[in-house]
Amino acid sequence: RKEVEQDPGPFNVPEGATVAFNCTYSNSASQSFFWYRQDCRKEPKLLMSVYSSGNEDGRFTAQLNRASQYISLLIRDSKLSDSATYLCVVNWQAGGTSYGKLTFGQGTILTVHP
Amino acid sequence: DTEVTQTPKHLVMGMTNKKSLKCEQHMGHRAMYWYKQKAKKPPELMFVYSYEKLSINESVPSRFSPECPNSSLLNLHLHALQPEDSALYLCASSQMGTPWDEQFFGPGTRLTVL
Numbered sequence: 001r002k003e004v005e006q007d008p009g010p011f012n013v014p015e016g017a018t019v020a021f022n023c024t025y026s027n028s029a030s031q032s033f034f035w036y037r038q039d040c041r042k043e044p045k046l047l048m049s050v051y052s053s054g055n056e057d058g059r060f061t062a063q064l065n066r067a068s069q070y071i072s073l074l075i076r077d078s079k080l081s082d083s084a085t086y087l088c089v090v091n092w093q094a095g096g097t098s099y100g101k102l103t104f105g106q107g108t109i110l111t112v113h114p
Numbered sequence: 115d116t117e118v119t120q121t122p123k124h125l126v127m128g129m130t131n132k133k134s135l136k137c138e139q140h141m142g143h144r145a146m147y148w149y150k151q152k153a154k155k156p157p158e159l160m161f162v163y164s165y166e167k168l169s170i171n172e173s174v175p176s177r178f179s180p181e182c183p184n185s186s187l188l189n190l191h192l193h194a195l196q197p198e199d200s201a202l203y204l205c206a207s208s209q210m211g212t213p214w215d216e217q218f219f220g221p222g223t224r225l226t227v228l
Contacts, residue, residue, distance in 0.1 A: 010181035013136055031213035031214055032213060032214045032215075034216065034221050040211065041202075041224075042206075042221070042222075043219040043220060043221050043222050044157065045219070046217075046218065049216060056153070058159065073143075079153055087156060091213045091214065092213070093213045093214055094169075094170050097163055097169060097170065098212065099145070099164055099169045099170055099211045099212070100208070100211060100212050100215055101159060101162070102147075102157075102159065102160075103159075104156030104157055105156065106155070106156055107127075107156055
């Protein structure tokens with residue numbers, strides 16, 4: 001089983017649509033959770049951290065369910081500029097150390113079309 | 115604009131060459147990271163430096179040699195690489211290196227080994 005699993009996608013949606021991405025993680029001791037976006041041939045950019053209470057940033061809403069080890073990202077009113085790969089990322093404590101280790105899901109490709 | 119810079123942006127090298135990748139962060143972070151990303155795959159952690167000391171080495175071959183001259187700089191020395199080492203090499207930094215930290219990525223160096 002992969003440590004972080006995401007919907008494979010790709011998702012092709014029209015402008016204005018609402019789209020949801022899901023992610024599950026295997027390590028119950030995971031400490032923190034993030035969504036990154038990555039444009040083609042660019043670096044990953046932090047989109048938002050994900051908190052247990054859920055959090056919202058404009059059109060983006062992230063949810064975390066620790067009991068189910070499940071993370072989600074909802075994008076409302078999709079824009080052309082939202083087209084990218086969305087990476088679900090989990091940070092856990094590297095074995096025997098106090099340092100964090102990011103593990104990435106495989107990513108979900110989103111294409112928003114006119 | 116990224117506050118993590120990487121040079122060079124592109125590098126082509128032969129298997130007998132020695133080259134170095136450089137990374138600098140301007141955020142006062144105390145942890146820095148090297149990741150390798152192959153096409154259509156997520157980034158994979160290579161090394162973690164925290165307070166200028168190597169904290170995590172993910173069993174990376176010795177032809178990759180990291181160096182952290184100070185808390186703002188991180189180098190990756192390359193020697194006798196193989197064509198399969200061609201990839202995007204990403205540097206990242208975070209505040210303390212803990213499992214709760216957000217990591218911020220530089221634009222990467224796209225390496226081609228001939």
